[in-house]
Amino acid sequence: MKRLMLFTLLLLGTTCFLSAQVEKKVQAKIDQVIVYPIGAQLEYIADFQAQAGPMTLVIPNLIPYIDQENIRVVSDHNFSIVNVQVSTDYLKENPKSDEIKQLRKQIEELTNKIEDEELMIKLNRDKIDFLNQNKQLSGKNDPISPENFKQMNQIYGSNLEALTLDIQKRDRTVKKYREELEKLHNQMATLTRTPSAPSGVLTLTIQAKANKSSKLSFSVYTSFASWYPSYDIKFVGFDKPLEITYYANIKQQTEVDWDQVSILLSTAQPQLSAQIPTLYPYFLSFIGYGSGGGAVSSMNRAAAVKGEKVTPTFDFIQEFTSDGDDEIAIIEEPVTSRFSQMEIVKEYKVAARQTIPSSPKPMLISYGETKVDASFEYQAVPKLSDKVYLIAKIHDWKKAELASGVAKLFMENSYVGESRLNTGQYQDTLQLSFGVDHNVIVKRERVENYSEKTIIGSNRRENASYKITVRNNKSYPINIVVYDQIPISKVGEISVDGVDVNGGKLNKESGKVEWNLNLNSNEMKVVTLKYTLKYPKDKQINHY
Template structure:
């Protein structure tokens, strides 16, 4: 009978033991992240001890900000996925991140220093009290000769002086440590704002084909991440291409640090819905540029020189016009980028195809979960360019270095701020607006003081006269330009002839020194080739006739 009861006990216990073995809680680590302008897709991978039959795999310690519809689980073939459930765990909170642990360690070190200094301060004060008490006791019961008194006075005085200074020094040090502790406490509260937030948990029910170790890859999407590009563009010489460095500015507040992960950057507009989108008709029309106000993220707060082909708004922000990339696969300093097309609405009321670009950051990166931006480099390369000097002496006697990029679309540039450098000198910022349709992109690298220009009024030609009922004003200017460089260069000089808006006002061009005149807008352009240390002079002369009883301002 006893053997039968023991058999029943074992028989009932086996299923319970088997059930305990088929529930596995497996911690995971972020392996790869695709960062979008307004979100991120996170990928993790775990090894799973598979047992034949049904079992439940729990993936704890995830961010609680997962978009539930975006969860994807991939099996290596050793098991079949039966069910996936996501939940938020309010009991098991997320672990402290690396930055939090670092601050806590610093605080503990400072607390230890404060305790040590307080102990020393107590010892010093006890010594000072002991000396004071003995000073009062000495000489009460017996007379003290002068030599003994002098020795005691010197001993007391020197020791009290040393102890008092040491006490003052340690008291000041304690106050400094406490100020540091207060600053770290405030920093901890700021960094630790997300501590105490719940964690996310994914429960996966699977059917194992056999006892083995399988691999499970799972991905999900979060909205609490973003990135935007910036660039460094350097002019290194007239016979050299421009050098460009690509930067990604990444921010994520998912409450989970991305430590040593693979990063891919995408310009795609994220859509999480599992429903297939509707393909609307693709209508073609003429492109109509639309002036837009950029967000503060891309504001240009430094002074930027404005050149031909570069627009500037009332706030002083500069926009460099250019064309978009064709989306072909390109290699930028070993970084493979690829493109595809996705329909989107265009602000100019003409639907256009948005070029989606993806960039692989070659080395693994660590992006902490915090409200500040982490900047990483995702490529570098060169841009073929032609260089030109441009000046408008009527508006200012400055000569600007302009780089013209005819094939800039192949550089895989996106909307963003570019910092411009003239060799190793920083000259300012420009906002690259890649949605503008122009084959050549112009970049101004600021004023070059080695080329000088001067515009002077020619007094002997500038005069006023009367012809019948008409008043005639003749205007002439002399423009002198000099090349102080050690090499030959070409400079584009711009001036203008006034355009009459009234048939009673007649404008006659007298001399533009072989300049090119655009009659529609009155712009005159000269291409001046200057050898080293060479000076050239050009003239612009014109006359204006109008009724003598009318007033016209002629400059």
């Protein structure tokens, strides 16, 4: 009997609790988005009227496929959060339904206008047929006086002209309407072709303290968004710094448009799970080397030892053979973003709120401007090209917070091309080419009276001489670096002797020759390059 009474009391209490719990649908909007190189954190806000006691808040129309581990809910002081549940709504109405209805209305209105115009064209053509028929009947039975003929001709001519011009005008109008109608049909096909994506639903059980207006905020993480930087770099003068404009290329495919949101760009690699990572023992060992040089990364060591060929997703693969028979691949770690994991995390606030639609096409947004000091010089490789290039050297480029990406280059207001920045090169100086300057001339010529071939015994001796002429046609002095080369022999029977670089700097290992020249306005300088080749007379070499 006591058990029956206890069960009845528990049942009544549960029923009262459930009947007292209020369920309310709350609409949340995205207020801020933190965009990472891969992924984004969406911060929602919502206002609702709290009622004292237990409540259930249902928040629909969120991004789909929310991971419950990556959601964070913040309450104000009026309520506490009891439970958080995430679900997916596959039956939601197409978010483009209002746009589809508007398009259908426009299509109907435009179709009616076309029908009205075509009806008037038909009526005008019937009138012209009527005039032509009356013109042919007039005068067949009774003679027409000259005065009547003149009057009938004026009536016919004026009516025919007005009707013909009206038909022409309406034909043009119908053509214009049909072009607009085709665009509307194409837009309608685009909207109805794409199936409606599901939406996320957040269900919160809360305990409110009082009946009052309350605020709720929560953040969710999505991997369907990314950003990478690009730049406009403008040269405005040799005595002035480079002007840099920073752009973020933001792409988001969350199936929800970001409407007038605050954007924060981050270079971090987010790990938003609440689960703390496990720290495993860190064992030191020697890095294995093969006869070809290089190291095998730890993540592929097992495959390398077994002789399996590793195919990673990056640009550089070098293979070599170890002391044994195993084939080993040298692996660089795959790059997951344009930001190095060794860099300090940076954040950039976009000044104005932005609207970024869900689309596979990136959206370009400016997030800053700066000026950076640079030195300028001209460079030329006359053996390969008769063009002279203006090169900017940014010595302290890290202060400009540049990351690897594409830079559009401008000479004052003229676009000269693109250059890919590689900030992972670990050099103190970053070089940018601003294209060809046609006011600096370089010319490389073979000196024929020195360049000759002779046979001495079993060997052939070939003298080579080149003259390089540089002229500055600009109105101010310049510095130019000219590059050429001496051939290098890797065969014992071929020797390179009598090298004369005329004051240039020779790298004996690579054969590269460098002349650093200062030229005043309208000044010309000449440098020469000489060397002698010796090789067996019965053989030919690839000298050019």
